Amino acid sequence: MRSEAQAEKGTSLWQDALHRLMKNRLAVVGACVLATMVALALATPWIVPYAYDAQDLELGASGPSRAHWFGTDRLGRDLLTRVLYGGRISLMVGFAATAVSLLVGVVYGATAGYLGGRTDAVMMRFVDILYALPFTIFVIILMVLFGRNIVLLFVAIGAVQWLTMARIVRGQVMSLKHTDFIDAARVMGFSTSRIILRHLIPNVLGPVIVYTTLTIPNVMLIEAFLSFLGLGVQAPMSSWGVLIKEGADAMEEYPWLLVFPSLALSATLFALNFLGDGLRDALDVRAAKD
Protein backbone atom coordinates (compact mmCIF):
# COMPACT_ATOMS: atom_id res chain seq x y z
CA MET A 1 0.00 0.00 0.00
CA ARG A 2 2.77 2.34 0.99
CA SER A 3 4.72 1.62 -2.16
CA GLU A 4 1.66 2.31 -4.28
CA ALA A 5 1.19 5.75 -2.80
CA GLN A 6 4.85 6.45 -3.31
CA ALA A 7 4.82 5.34 -6.90
CA GLU A 8 1.85 7.56 -7.68
CA LYS A 9 3.49 10.62 -6.23
CA GLY A 10 6.77 9.76 -7.94
CA THR A 11 5.23 9.55 -11.38
CA SER A 12 3.58 12.92 -11.17
CA LEU A 13 6.80 14.53 -10.01
CA TRP A 14 8.70 13.02 -12.93
CA GLN A 15 5.94 13.87 -15.38
CA ASP A 16 6.09 17.45 -14.20
CA ALA A 17 9.79 17.54 -14.76
CA LEU A 18 9.45 15.95 -18.19
CA HIS A 19 6.86 18.54 -19.12
CA ARG A 20 9.17 21.36 -18.09
CA LEU A 21 12.05 19.76 -19.95
CA MET A 22 10.06 19.48 -23.18
CA LYS A 23 9.37 23.21 -23.07
CA ASN A 24 13.10 23.95 -23.06
CA ARG A 25 13.92 23.95 -26.75
CA LEU A 26 17.71 23.85 -26.38
CA ALA A 27 17.49 20.86 -24.07
CA VAL A 28 15.22 19.02 -26.51
CA VAL A 29 17.62 19.74 -29.36
CA GLY A 30 20.45 18.51 -27.14
CA ALA A 31 18.58 15.32 -26.38
CA CYS A 32 17.89 14.74 -30.08
CA VAL A 33 21.51 15.34 -31.09
CA LEU A 34 22.67 13.02 -28.34
CA ALA A 35 20.18 10.32 -29.31
CA THR A 36 21.35 10.57 -32.93
CA MET A 37 24.99 10.26 -31.88
CA VAL A 38 24.28 7.24 -29.72
CA ALA A 39 22.19 5.61 -32.46
CA LEU A 40 24.93 6.22 -35.01
CA ALA A 41 27.54 4.82 -32.64
CA LEU A 42 25.48 1.68 -32.02
CA ALA A 43 24.79 1.16 -35.71
CA THR A 44 28.27 2.05 -36.95
CA PRO A 45 29.44 -1.41 -38.09
CA TRP A 46 26.35 -1.77 -40.31
CA ILE A 47 26.10 1.68 -41.82
CA VAL A 48 29.67 2.68 -42.60
CA PRO A 49 30.46 2.79 -46.33
CA TYR A 50 34.09 1.66 -45.93
CA ALA A 51 36.03 -0.65 -43.70
CA TYR A 52 37.59 1.08 -40.71
CA ASP A 53 41.17 0.46 -41.84
CA ALA A 54 40.64 0.25 -45.60
CA GLN A 55 43.43 2.23 -47.24
CA ASP A 56 43.46 3.78 -50.66
CA LEU A 57 47.06 4.82 -51.07
CA GLU A 58 46.53 5.93 -54.65
CA LEU A 59 43.91 8.41 -53.54
CA GLY A 60 45.86 9.61 -50.48
CA ALA A 61 44.50 12.63 -48.66
CA SER A 62 41.52 14.16 -50.42
CA GLY A 63 39.00 16.76 -49.38
CA PRO A 64 35.30 16.12 -48.84
CA SER A 65 33.67 14.65 -51.94
CA ARG A 66 30.61 12.63 -52.87
CA ALA A 67 32.44 9.34 -52.33
CA HIS A 68 34.02 10.48 -49.08
CA TRP A 69 31.78 13.00 -47.31
CA PHE A 70 34.37 13.98 -44.73
CA GLY A 71 37.37 13.44 -47.06
CA THR A 72 40.21 10.98 -46.51
CA ASP A 73 43.44 11.00 -44.58
CA ARG A 74 46.99 10.57 -45.81
CA LEU A 75 46.54 6.83 -46.23
CA GLY A 76 43.29 7.30 -48.12
CA ARG A 77 41.16 6.07 -45.22
CA ASP A 78 37.60 7.38 -45.18
CA LEU A 79 37.31 10.02 -42.45
CA LEU A 80 33.55 9.63 -41.96
CA THR A 81 34.07 5.97 -41.13
CA ARG A 82 36.87 6.81 -38.75
CA VAL A 83 34.87 9.54 -37.04
CA LEU A 84 31.96 7.14 -36.54
CA TYR A 85 34.19 4.44 -35.07
CA GLY A 86 36.00 7.04 -32.97
CA GLY A 87 32.65 8.20 -31.63
CA ARG A 88 31.87 4.68 -30.47
CA ILE A 89 34.97 4.67 -28.30
CA SER A 90 34.58 8.24 -27.08
CA LEU A 91 30.95 7.72 -26.10
CA MET A 92 31.69 4.37 -24.53
CA VAL A 93 34.46 5.85 -22.39
CA GLY A 94 32.16 8.73 -21.50
CA PHE A 95 29.31 6.50 -20.33
CA ALA A 96 31.39 3.76 -18.73
CA ALA A 97 33.66 6.03 -16.74
CA THR A 98 30.69 8.09 -15.63
CA ALA A 99 29.00 4.90 -14.47
CA VAL A 100 32.05 4.10 -12.35
CA SER A 101 32.06 7.54 -10.77
CA LEU A 102 28.30 7.40 -10.27
CA LEU A 103 28.41 4.13 -8.42
CA VAL A 104 31.32 5.04 -6.18
CA GLY A 105 30.23 8.61 -5.56
CA VAL A 106 26.62 7.85 -4.68
CA VAL A 107 27.36 5.00 -2.31
CA TYR A 108 30.24 6.84 -0.66
CA GLY A 109 28.40 10.12 -0.29
CA ALA A 110 25.20 8.49 0.97
CA THR A 111 27.10 6.43 3.52
CA ALA A 112 29.07 9.41 4.82
CA GLY A 113 26.00 11.60 5.00
CA TYR A 114 23.82 9.00 6.68
CA LEU A 115 26.31 7.81 9.27
CA GLY A 116 27.45 11.36 10.09
CA GLY A 117 29.67 12.19 13.05
CA ARG A 118 33.25 11.04 13.09
CA THR A 119 32.86 8.56 10.23
CA ASP A 120 31.53 11.36 8.04
CA ALA A 121 34.36 13.69 9.06
CA VAL A 122 37.02 11.12 8.20
CA MET A 123 35.38 10.12 4.92
CA MET A 124 34.96 13.69 3.74
CA ARG A 125 38.48 14.61 4.85
CA PHE A 126 39.67 11.89 2.48
CA VAL A 127 37.64 13.47 -0.32
CA ASP A 128 39.16 16.86 0.49
CA ILE A 129 42.63 15.40 0.21
CA LEU A 130 41.88 13.82 -3.15
CA TYR A 131 40.45 17.14 -4.29
CA ALA A 132 43.76 18.77 -3.54
CA LEU A 133 45.55 16.26 -5.74
CA PRO A 134 46.13 17.84 -9.12
CA PHE A 135 43.88 15.37 -10.87
CA THR A 136 45.06 15.63 -14.47
CA ILE A 137 48.53 14.95 -13.17
CA PHE A 138 47.21 12.01 -11.23
CA VAL A 139 45.55 10.49 -14.30
CA ILE A 140 48.62 11.10 -16.42
CA ILE A 141 50.83 9.34 -13.87
CA LEU A 142 48.42 6.41 -13.72
CA MET A 143 48.30 6.05 -17.50
CA VAL A 144 52.04 6.38 -17.98
CA LEU A 145 53.03 4.03 -15.20
CA PHE A 146 50.49 1.27 -15.51
CA GLY A 147 50.24 0.93 -19.25
CA ARG A 148 47.73 2.47 -21.56
CA ASN A 149 44.81 0.11 -21.52
CA ILE A 150 41.23 1.15 -21.84
CA VAL A 151 39.97 -0.44 -18.62
CA LEU A 152 42.51 1.52 -16.64
CA LEU A 153 41.33 4.61 -18.49
CA PHE A 154 37.79 4.05 -17.19
CA VAL A 155 39.03 3.47 -13.67
CA ALA A 156 41.40 6.43 -13.68
CA ILE A 157 38.82 8.88 -14.96
CA GLY A 158 36.04 7.45 -12.83
CA ALA A 159 38.28 7.60 -9.78
CA VAL A 160 38.72 11.30 -10.31
CA GLN A 161 35.13 12.19 -11.13
CA TRP A 162 33.33 10.61 -8.18
CA LEU A 163 34.44 13.24 -5.70
CA THR A 164 31.94 15.94 -6.59
CA MET A 165 29.19 13.35 -6.85
CA ALA A 166 30.01 12.16 -3.34
CA ARG A 167 29.81 15.70 -1.99
CA ILE A 168 26.49 16.43 -3.64
CA VAL A 169 24.89 13.21 -2.47
CA ARG A 170 26.23 13.67 1.05
CA GLY A 171 24.74 17.13 1.29
CA GLN A 172 21.36 15.89 0.10
CA VAL A 173 21.36 12.92 2.44
CA MET A 174 22.29 15.10 5.40
CA SER A 175 19.24 17.24 4.82
CA LEU A 176 16.98 14.24 4.27
CA LYS A 177 18.14 12.12 7.12
CA HIS A 178 16.05 13.79 9.81
CA THR A 179 12.83 13.74 7.82
CA ASP A 180 9.90 11.72 9.15
CA PHE A 181 9.92 8.96 6.59
CA ILE A 182 13.53 8.07 7.38
CA ASP A 183 12.77 8.13 11.11
CA ALA A 184 9.83 5.86 10.39
CA ALA A 185 12.01 3.43 8.48
CA ARG A 186 14.47 3.39 11.35
CA VAL A 187 11.77 2.80 13.90
CA MET A 188 10.48 -0.10 11.83
CA GLY A 189 13.89 -1.68 12.35
CA PHE A 190 15.24 -1.63 8.79
CA SER A 191 18.98 -2.13 8.46
CA THR A 192 21.22 0.81 7.69
CA SER A 193 22.16 -0.49 4.26
CA ARG A 194 18.49 -0.95 3.40
CA ILE A 195 17.64 2.56 4.50
CA ILE A 196 20.50 3.97 2.43
CA LEU A 197 19.82 1.93 -0.68
CA ARG A 198 16.02 1.84 -0.70
CA HIS A 199 14.98 5.07 0.94
CA LEU A 200 17.72 7.67 0.75
CA ILE A 201 19.26 7.10 -2.67
CA PRO A 202 15.95 7.17 -4.60
CA ASN A 203 15.22 10.54 -3.05
CA VAL A 204 18.48 12.12 -4.14
CA LEU A 205 17.98 10.95 -7.72
CA GLY A 206 17.26 14.42 -9.11
CA PRO A 207 20.63 16.04 -8.40
CA VAL A 208 22.36 12.78 -9.28
CA ILE A 209 20.75 12.63 -12.72
CA VAL A 210 21.63 16.25 -13.42
CA TYR A 211 25.18 15.93 -12.26
CA THR A 212 25.61 12.68 -14.20
CA THR A 213 24.55 14.39 -17.40
CA LEU A 214 27.12 17.08 -16.73
CA THR A 215 29.83 14.57 -15.83
CA ILE A 216 29.69 12.72 -19.15
CA PRO A 217 31.00 15.68 -21.19
CA ASN A 218 33.75 16.21 -18.61
CA VAL A 219 34.80 12.60 -18.89
CA MET A 220 34.78 12.74 -22.66
CA LEU A 221 36.95 15.83 -22.49
CA ILE A 222 39.47 14.10 -20.26
CA GLU A 223 39.56 11.08 -22.55
CA ALA A 224 40.12 13.31 -25.58
CA PHE A 225 42.75 15.27 -23.71
CA LEU A 226 44.63 12.12 -22.72
CA SER A 227 44.37 10.70 -26.22
CA PHE A 228 45.64 14.00 -27.55
CA LEU A 229 48.72 13.66 -25.37
CA GLY A 230 49.14 10.09 -26.62
CA LEU A 231 48.12 8.54 -23.30
CA GLY A 232 44.55 7.53 -23.93
CA VAL A 233 43.11 5.17 -26.48
CA GLN A 234 45.81 3.35 -28.42
CA ALA A 235 46.01 2.29 -32.07
CA PRO A 236 44.46 0.41 -33.79
CA MET A 237 41.54 1.72 -31.72
CA SER A 238 40.76 5.33 -32.22
CA SER A 239 38.70 8.00 -30.53
CA TRP A 240 37.77 11.58 -31.32
CA GLY A 241 40.74 12.73 -29.25
CA VAL A 242 43.10 10.61 -31.31
CA LEU A 243 41.58 11.86 -34.58
CA ILE A 244 41.83 15.47 -33.41
CA LYS A 245 45.48 14.91 -32.58
CA GLU A 246 46.13 13.47 -36.03
CA GLY A 247 44.19 16.31 -37.57
CA ALA A 248 46.10 18.95 -35.62
CA ASP A 249 49.37 17.47 -36.86
CA ALA A 250 48.25 17.62 -40.48
CA MET A 251 46.07 20.73 -40.40
CA GLU A 252 48.37 22.85 -42.50
CA GLU A 253 47.83 20.71 -45.60
CA TYR A 254 44.57 18.93 -44.80
CA PRO A 255 42.46 21.13 -42.50
CA TRP A 256 39.37 18.90 -42.83
CA LEU A 257 41.16 16.22 -40.82
CA LEU A 258 41.02 18.58 -37.84
CA VAL A 259 37.65 20.15 -38.52
CA PHE A 260 35.33 17.13 -38.74
CA PRO A 261 36.45 15.22 -35.62
CA SER A 262 36.44 18.51 -33.69
CA LEU A 263 32.90 19.21 -34.86
CA ALA A 264 31.74 15.75 -33.83
CA LEU A 265 33.23 16.09 -30.34
CA SER A 266 32.01 19.66 -29.83
CA ALA A 267 28.49 18.88 -31.02
CA THR A 268 28.22 16.01 -28.56
CA LEU A 269 29.57 18.12 -25.71
CA PHE A 270 27.11 20.87 -26.63
CA ALA A 271 24.20 18.45 -26.63
CA LEU A 272 25.14 16.99 -23.25
CA ASN A 273 25.65 20.38 -21.64
CA PHE A 274 22.35 21.78 -22.92
CA LEU A 275 20.52 18.66 -21.84
CA GLY A 276 22.17 18.83 -18.42
CA ASP A 277 21.24 22.49 -17.98
CA GLY A 278 17.69 21.73 -19.08
CA LEU A 279 17.39 18.85 -16.65
CA ARG A 280 18.72 21.02 -13.87
CA ASP A 281 16.03 23.60 -14.48
CA ALA A 282 13.33 20.96 -14.99
CA LEU A 283 14.16 19.07 -11.81
CA ASP A 284 14.86 22.33 -10.01
CA VAL A 285 18.22 21.25 -8.68
CA ARG A 286 20.44 23.83 -7.11
CA ALA A 287 23.05 21.64 -5.49
CA ALA A 288 24.45 20.34 -8.77
CA LYS A 289 25.29 23.82 -9.96
CA ASP A 290 28.99 23.71 -10.77
Add this chain to the structure above:
Amino acid sequence: MTRFLVRRVLGIVPVLLVIVTLVFFMIRLAPGGPFDSERRVSPEIIKNLEAYYNLDAPLHRQYLAYLAQLARGDLGPSFKSAGWSVNELIGLGFPVSLELGFYALLVALSIGLAAGITAARRPNTLQDYAPMSFAMLGICIPNFVLGPLLVLVFSLWLGWLPVAGWEGIEYKILPAITLGASYAAYIARLSRGGMLEILTQDFVRTARAKGLSETRVVFVHALRGGLQPVVSFLGPAAAGLLSGSFVIETVFQVPGLGRLFVQAAFNRDYTMILGTVLFFATLILLFNLLVDVAQAWLDPRLRNQGV
Protein backbone atom coordinates in the same frame (compact mmCIF):
# COMPACT_ATOMS: atom_id res chain seq x y z
CA MET B 1 41.14 35.81 11.59
CA THR B 2 44.73 35.06 12.64
CA ARG B 3 43.70 31.81 14.29
CA PHE B 4 41.75 30.88 11.20
CA LEU B 5 44.80 31.51 9.00
CA VAL B 6 47.20 29.60 11.23
CA ARG B 7 44.89 26.63 11.41
CA ARG B 8 44.39 26.53 7.67
CA VAL B 9 48.09 26.81 6.91
CA LEU B 10 48.88 24.02 9.36
CA GLY B 11 46.11 21.96 7.78
CA ILE B 12 48.00 21.94 4.50
CA VAL B 13 50.89 19.88 5.87
CA PRO B 14 49.08 16.56 6.48
CA VAL B 15 47.41 16.82 3.07
CA LEU B 16 50.77 17.25 1.39
CA LEU B 17 52.14 14.32 3.35
CA VAL B 18 49.34 12.08 2.12
CA ILE B 19 49.93 13.19 -1.46
CA VAL B 20 53.67 12.54 -1.25
CA THR B 21 53.09 9.10 0.23
CA LEU B 22 50.45 8.18 -2.34
CA VAL B 23 52.46 9.26 -5.35
CA PHE B 24 55.74 7.91 -4.00
CA PHE B 25 54.44 4.38 -3.58
CA MET B 26 52.37 4.53 -6.74
CA ILE B 27 55.48 5.30 -8.76
CA ARG B 28 57.54 2.62 -7.08
CA LEU B 29 54.89 -0.05 -7.48
CA ALA B 30 54.55 0.55 -11.20
CA PRO B 31 56.34 -1.82 -13.56
CA GLY B 32 59.42 -0.44 -15.29
CA GLY B 33 62.09 1.86 -13.94
CA PRO B 34 63.78 5.08 -14.90
CA PHE B 35 66.85 3.33 -16.26
CA ASP B 36 65.09 0.91 -18.60
CA SER B 37 66.13 1.69 -22.12
CA GLU B 38 66.54 0.14 -25.52
CA ARG B 39 70.26 0.54 -25.29
CA ARG B 40 71.90 -2.27 -23.44
CA VAL B 41 73.49 -0.89 -20.31
CA SER B 42 75.84 -3.05 -18.29
CA PRO B 43 74.50 -4.21 -14.92
CA GLU B 44 77.38 -2.46 -13.14
CA ILE B 45 76.36 0.92 -14.49
CA ILE B 46 72.76 0.34 -13.46
CA LYS B 47 73.94 -0.68 -10.05
CA ASN B 48 76.03 2.47 -9.75
CA LEU B 49 73.16 4.62 -10.88
CA GLU B 50 70.80 2.99 -8.44
CA ALA B 51 73.29 3.41 -5.63
CA TYR B 52 73.79 7.04 -6.56
CA TYR B 53 70.08 7.76 -6.47
CA ASN B 54 69.55 5.61 -3.38
CA LEU B 55 67.30 3.24 -5.32
CA ASP B 56 68.94 0.10 -3.92
CA ALA B 57 67.88 0.80 -0.35
CA PRO B 58 64.75 -0.87 1.03
CA LEU B 59 61.58 0.97 0.03
CA HIS B 60 60.73 2.35 3.45
CA ARG B 61 64.27 3.67 3.81
CA GLN B 62 64.01 5.42 0.46
CA TYR B 63 60.72 6.92 1.56
CA LEU B 64 62.09 8.21 4.85
CA ALA B 65 65.20 9.54 3.16
CA TYR B 66 63.02 11.39 0.67
CA LEU B 67 60.90 12.89 3.43
CA ALA B 68 64.03 14.03 5.27
CA GLN B 69 65.22 15.64 2.06
CA LEU B 70 61.86 17.34 1.59
CA ALA B 71 61.97 18.77 5.08
CA ARG B 72 65.08 20.65 4.01
CA GLY B 73 63.25 21.95 0.94
CA ASP B 74 65.33 19.81 -1.40
CA LEU B 75 63.45 17.92 -4.10
CA GLY B 76 66.50 15.91 -5.08
CA PRO B 77 68.40 15.47 -8.33
CA SER B 78 66.54 14.81 -11.56
CA PHE B 79 66.94 11.23 -12.76
CA LYS B 80 66.90 12.09 -16.42
CA SER B 81 68.33 15.56 -16.82
CA ALA B 82 71.80 14.75 -15.55
CA GLY B 83 73.40 17.46 -13.47
CA TRP B 84 70.11 19.27 -12.83
CA SER B 85 68.24 19.28 -9.57
CA VAL B 86 64.45 19.22 -9.56
CA ASN B 87 64.45 22.56 -7.76
CA GLU B 88 66.44 24.12 -10.60
CA LEU B 89 64.17 22.66 -13.29
CA ILE B 90 61.03 23.87 -11.55
CA GLY B 91 62.71 27.25 -11.11
CA LEU B 92 63.20 27.40 -14.88
CA GLY B 93 59.75 26.21 -15.89
CA PHE B 94 57.54 27.85 -13.32
CA PRO B 95 58.08 31.53 -14.25
CA VAL B 96 57.07 30.69 -17.81
CA SER B 97 53.90 28.89 -16.71
CA LEU B 98 53.17 31.67 -14.26
CA GLU B 99 53.41 34.28 -17.00
CA LEU B 100 51.20 32.27 -19.34
CA GLY B 101 48.72 31.61 -16.55
CA PHE B 102 48.63 35.28 -15.64
CA TYR B 103 47.81 36.39 -19.18
CA ALA B 104 45.20 33.66 -19.47
CA LEU B 105 43.59 34.73 -16.21
CA LEU B 106 43.50 38.30 -17.52
CA VAL B 107 41.76 37.08 -20.67
CA ALA B 108 39.34 34.95 -18.67
CA LEU B 109 38.40 37.67 -16.20
CA SER B 110 38.00 40.53 -18.64
CA ILE B 111 35.94 38.59 -21.17
CA GLY B 112 34.08 36.50 -18.62
CA LEU B 113 33.02 39.31 -16.32
CA ALA B 114 32.04 41.61 -19.17
CA ALA B 115 29.89 38.89 -20.74
CA GLY B 116 28.34 37.76 -17.45
CA ILE B 117 27.42 41.23 -16.21
CA THR B 118 26.08 42.27 -19.61
CA ALA B 119 23.89 39.16 -19.69
CA ALA B 120 22.60 39.66 -16.13
CA ARG B 121 21.50 43.25 -16.78
CA ARG B 122 18.81 42.10 -19.23
CA PRO B 123 17.99 38.45 -18.58
CA ASN B 124 16.17 36.46 -21.26
CA THR B 125 16.77 38.97 -24.01
CA LEU B 126 19.20 38.89 -26.88
CA GLN B 127 21.68 40.70 -24.65
CA ASP B 128 21.56 37.63 -22.41
CA TYR B 129 21.38 34.86 -25.00
CA ALA B 130 24.19 36.08 -27.23
CA PRO B 131 26.99 36.15 -24.64
CA MET B 132 25.70 32.99 -22.95
CA SER B 133 25.65 30.96 -26.18
CA PHE B 134 29.16 32.19 -26.75
CA ALA B 135 30.07 31.00 -23.27
CA MET B 136 28.63 27.56 -24.03
CA LEU B 137 30.84 27.50 -27.09
CA GLY B 138 33.84 28.24 -24.89
CA ILE B 139 32.97 25.33 -22.60
CA CYS B 140 32.33 22.83 -25.36
CA ILE B 141 35.34 23.50 -27.53
CA PRO B 142 38.25 21.89 -25.72
CA ASN B 143 41.48 23.85 -25.63
CA PHE B 144 43.36 21.28 -27.67
CA VAL B 145 40.85 21.91 -30.47
CA LEU B 146 40.76 25.66 -30.04
CA GLY B 147 44.56 25.96 -30.01
CA PRO B 148 45.20 24.28 -33.37
CA LEU B 149 42.18 26.06 -34.91
CA LEU B 150 43.47 29.47 -33.81
CA VAL B 151 46.91 28.63 -35.18
CA LEU B 152 45.32 27.53 -38.43
CA VAL B 153 43.42 30.78 -38.83
CA PHE B 154 45.68 33.44 -37.34
CA SER B 155 49.11 32.00 -38.06
CA LEU B 156 48.82 29.88 -41.16
CA TRP B 157 46.04 31.58 -43.12
CA LEU B 158 46.27 35.20 -42.01
CA GLY B 159 49.93 35.14 -40.98
CA TRP B 160 49.36 37.65 -38.17
CA LEU B 161 50.87 35.72 -35.27
CA PRO B 162 53.70 33.21 -34.89
CA VAL B 163 52.84 29.49 -34.85
CA ALA B 164 54.77 28.47 -31.76
CA GLY B 165 57.57 29.49 -29.45
CA TRP B 166 57.98 31.78 -26.47
CA GLU B 167 59.81 35.01 -27.20
CA GLY B 168 58.10 38.37 -27.67
CA ILE B 169 54.60 39.38 -26.66
CA GLU B 170 53.18 38.28 -30.02
CA TYR B 171 54.06 34.69 -29.10
CA LYS B 172 51.92 34.89 -25.98
CA ILE B 173 48.61 36.01 -27.45
CA LEU B 174 47.35 32.74 -28.89
CA PRO B 175 48.39 30.53 -25.95
CA ALA B 176 46.82 32.96 -23.48
CA ILE B 177 43.53 33.08 -25.38
CA THR B 178 43.45 29.32 -25.83
CA LEU B 179 44.11 28.67 -22.16
CA GLY B 180 41.79 31.40 -20.91
CA ALA B 181 38.78 30.68 -23.15
CA SER B 182 37.05 27.96 -21.17
CA TYR B 183 37.66 29.80 -17.89
CA ALA B 184 36.17 32.94 -19.43
CA ALA B 185 33.10 30.88 -20.25
CA TYR B 186 32.73 29.54 -16.71
CA ILE B 187 33.28 32.98 -15.23
CA ALA B 188 30.63 34.41 -17.53
CA ARG B 189 28.09 31.82 -16.38
CA LEU B 190 28.96 32.19 -12.71
CA SER B 191 28.95 35.98 -12.70
CA ARG B 192 25.63 36.02 -14.55
CA GLY B 193 24.07 33.70 -11.98
CA GLY B 194 25.53 35.61 -9.04
CA MET B 195 24.49 39.01 -10.36
CA LEU B 196 20.97 37.84 -11.21
CA GLU B 197 20.48 36.66 -7.67
CA ILE B 198 21.83 39.84 -6.08
CA LEU B 199 19.94 42.20 -8.38
CA THR B 200 16.62 40.95 -7.02
CA GLN B 201 17.52 41.63 -3.39
CA ASP B 202 16.08 44.30 -1.17
CA PHE B 203 19.21 46.37 -0.72
CA VAL B 204 19.52 46.72 -4.49
CA ARG B 205 15.90 47.83 -4.70
CA THR B 206 16.64 50.34 -1.93
CA ALA B 207 19.64 51.64 -3.83
CA ARG B 208 17.51 52.05 -6.93
CA ALA B 209 14.72 53.70 -4.93
CA LYS B 210 17.21 56.21 -3.61
CA GLY B 211 17.60 57.26 -7.21
CA LEU B 212 21.16 56.05 -7.75
CA SER B 213 22.26 55.64 -11.32
CA GLU B 214 22.03 52.13 -12.75
CA THR B 215 25.80 52.04 -13.26
CA ARG B 216 26.36 52.83 -9.61
CA VAL B 217 23.85 50.25 -8.47
CA VAL B 218 25.41 47.52 -10.59
CA PHE B 219 29.07 48.26 -10.10
CA VAL B 220 29.16 49.58 -6.55
CA HIS B 221 26.33 47.84 -4.75
CA ALA B 222 25.64 44.60 -6.55
CA LEU B 223 29.06 43.64 -7.85
CA ARG B 224 30.63 42.84 -4.48
CA GLY B 225 27.99 40.25 -3.63
CA GLY B 226 27.39 39.11 -7.17
CA LEU B 227 30.98 38.15 -7.69
CA GLN B 228 31.10 35.63 -4.86
CA PRO B 229 30.60 32.57 -7.03
CA VAL B 230 33.36 33.85 -9.29
CA VAL B 231 35.70 34.31 -6.34
CA SER B 232 35.19 30.77 -5.11
CA PHE B 233 35.80 29.54 -8.64
CA LEU B 234 39.03 31.53 -8.91
CA GLY B 235 40.97 29.21 -6.58
CA PRO B 236 40.57 26.06 -8.63
CA ALA B 237 40.70 28.17 -11.79
CA ALA B 238 44.04 29.75 -10.95
CA ALA B 239 45.44 26.36 -10.07
CA GLY B 240 44.01 24.91 -13.27
CA LEU B 241 45.43 27.74 -15.33
CA LEU B 242 48.86 26.99 -13.95
CA SER B 243 48.74 23.22 -14.06
CA GLY B 244 46.24 22.63 -16.86
CA SER B 245 48.57 24.03 -19.42
CA PHE B 246 50.07 20.68 -20.45
CA VAL B 247 48.30 20.71 -23.77
CA ILE B 248 48.78 24.40 -24.44
CA GLU B 249 52.47 24.19 -23.67
CA THR B 250 52.76 21.17 -25.94
CA VAL B 251 50.79 22.70 -28.82
CA PHE B 252 52.61 26.04 -28.68
CA GLN B 253 55.97 24.63 -27.58
CA VAL B 254 56.13 26.75 -24.46
CA PRO B 255 59.02 25.74 -22.15
CA GLY B 256 56.91 25.76 -18.98
CA LEU B 257 56.23 23.50 -16.05
CA GLY B 258 53.37 21.62 -17.70
CA ARG B 259 55.57 20.38 -20.49
CA LEU B 260 58.32 19.51 -18.02
CA PHE B 261 55.86 17.40 -16.07
CA VAL B 262 54.55 15.54 -19.10
CA GLN B 263 58.11 14.78 -20.18
CA ALA B 264 59.00 13.65 -16.67
CA ALA B 265 56.02 11.32 -16.59
CA PHE B 266 56.90 9.80 -19.96
CA ASN B 267 60.55 9.40 -18.90
CA ARG B 268 59.70 7.97 -15.49
CA ASP B 269 61.82 10.62 -13.89
CA TYR B 270 60.74 9.71 -10.32
CA THR B 271 62.07 12.71 -8.46
CA MET B 272 60.85 15.10 -11.13
CA ILE B 273 57.33 13.59 -11.06
CA LEU B 274 57.17 13.78 -7.29
CA GLY B 275 58.62 17.27 -7.25
CA THR B 276 56.20 18.70 -9.79
CA VAL B 277 53.17 16.98 -8.24
CA LEU B 278 54.13 18.34 -4.85
CA PHE B 279 54.68 21.78 -6.29
CA PHE B 280 51.30 21.81 -8.06
CA ALA B 281 49.52 20.46 -4.99
CA THR B 282 51.03 23.16 -2.79
CA LEU B 283 49.94 25.79 -5.28
CA ILE B 284 46.39 24.48 -5.38
CA LEU B 285 46.14 24.34 -1.60
CA LEU B 286 47.49 27.86 -1.24
CA PHE B 287 45.05 29.17 -3.83
CA ASN B 288 42.15 27.52 -2.06
CA LEU B 289 43.29 29.15 1.16
CA LEU B 290 43.48 32.54 -0.53
CA VAL B 291 39.97 32.05 -1.87
CA ASP B 292 38.63 31.31 1.60
CA VAL B 293 40.25 34.48 2.90
CA ALA B 294 38.87 36.50 0.00
CA GLN B 295 35.40 35.08 0.60
CA ALA B 296 35.51 35.97 4.26
CA TRP B 297 36.41 39.49 3.22
CA LEU B 298 33.57 39.70 0.71
CA ASP B 299 30.91 38.17 2.92
CA PRO B 300 31.04 39.32 6.55
CA ARG B 301 28.69 36.49 7.55
CA LEU B 302 31.43 33.94 6.93
CA ARG B 303 34.03 35.76 8.99
CA ASN B 304 32.96 34.61 12.42
CA GLN B 305 32.34 31.01 11.58
CA GLY B 306 36.04 30.28 11.33
CA VAL B 307 35.31 27.27 9.18
